[in-house]
């Protein structure tokens with residue numbers, strides 16, 4: 062039974078600084094969030110053919126997401142059941158089966174133990190030593206898994222997150238995204254929760270990203286004006302899923318892509334053909350989601366991002382461009398934009414990493430409270446419980462933290 066008083070540490074309008082720095086809290090959230098319920102693993106498009114696999118780190122464990130013999134997708138623990146060696150050391154590849162490098166045991170793509178070397182000295186039934194398989198489910202190609210049988214169904218966990226995933230996938234004429242670009246990994250000397258918190262924080266944009274706002278004509282442009290000229294909104298969709306919806310601040314179609322219907326004519330034509338003109342034009346105006354799906358997925362407009370905790374004081378952010386099936390003509394632009402936003406020499410990533418590390422340093426020197434009251438005086442709630450407010454308000458951060466509190470107190474999984 063946890064002795065950490067989360068009810069005290071996470072209040073309606075403030076959270077305690079120790080949530081970012083305390084080692085016991087970090088260990089507790091690895092158990093309660095990353096080992097007990099649904100986490101994002103990867104996307105089906107990363108493993109197109111039978112035997113394709115990628116490895117990911119969840120909690121303290123390495124896992125393998127693999128497309129099996131009958132084309133199904135499994136997530137298995139990357140740890141040999143003999144004496145525990147790491148089965149697969151590569152980040153991606155294609156295999157007929159997994160052979161342990163230590164003593165040569167062979168496991169099938171579904172995790173079954175197929176063969177034990179020098180079997181004369183081994184007398185146990187093979188099926189007792191199959192690899193651990195996670196509970197796995199997916200929505201529109203986004204694969205989620207849980208180490209334990211979750212107490213909440215996948216549908217209930219994802220909740221309104223489905224609408225956010227739909228918004229992103231529907232940017233493709235055939236509704237399918239393709240993560241074929243490979244991943245960039247950025248190490249942060251900061252607690253992992255600063256990443257989802259910051260990514261749907263609309264308040265920092267004009268300060269942390271000032272050079273970007275000034276240099277580039279983008280959806281961040283309206284930050285230069287007064288508070289009431291900012292039209293984007295912040296949303297708490299429930300279940301810890303949060304969003305900045307930039308669409309109300311756009312002034313023209315394809316603002317989010319930094320393009321125009323004339324320049325992207327073949328994309329616009331294929332969207333209209335797929336969805337009908339009226340619906341397609343609305344989607345092309347509104348653009349993709351900018352939203353975090355609790356706990357570790359960020360639909361970062363035309364990028365997909367994963368948050369990986371690596372300690373109380375460190376995290377790794379994975380990012381890859383979100384390519385659209387049926388619109389290969391956008392690939393080059395999307396890759397360049399991804400490099401410009403989240404690559405090693407980019408604008409946004411370096412800004413956000415630097416500000417997160419500064420916050421970690423300051424919070425590590427003491428345990429102050431962090432104020433999260435902004436917008437409590439003006440946020441609205443619809444009949445489904447979705448809360449919306451001005452883009453600079455902390456409605457999204459309160460949504461993240463209050464869900465986190467419920468999970469950590471064992472009231473949800």
Ligand code: FES
Nearest residue numbers: 141143144161164
């Ligand atoms: S540890 Fe894998 S075969 Fe021995």
Ligand SMILES: [Fe+2]
Nearest residue numbers: 259269409413
């Ligand atoms: Fe940022």
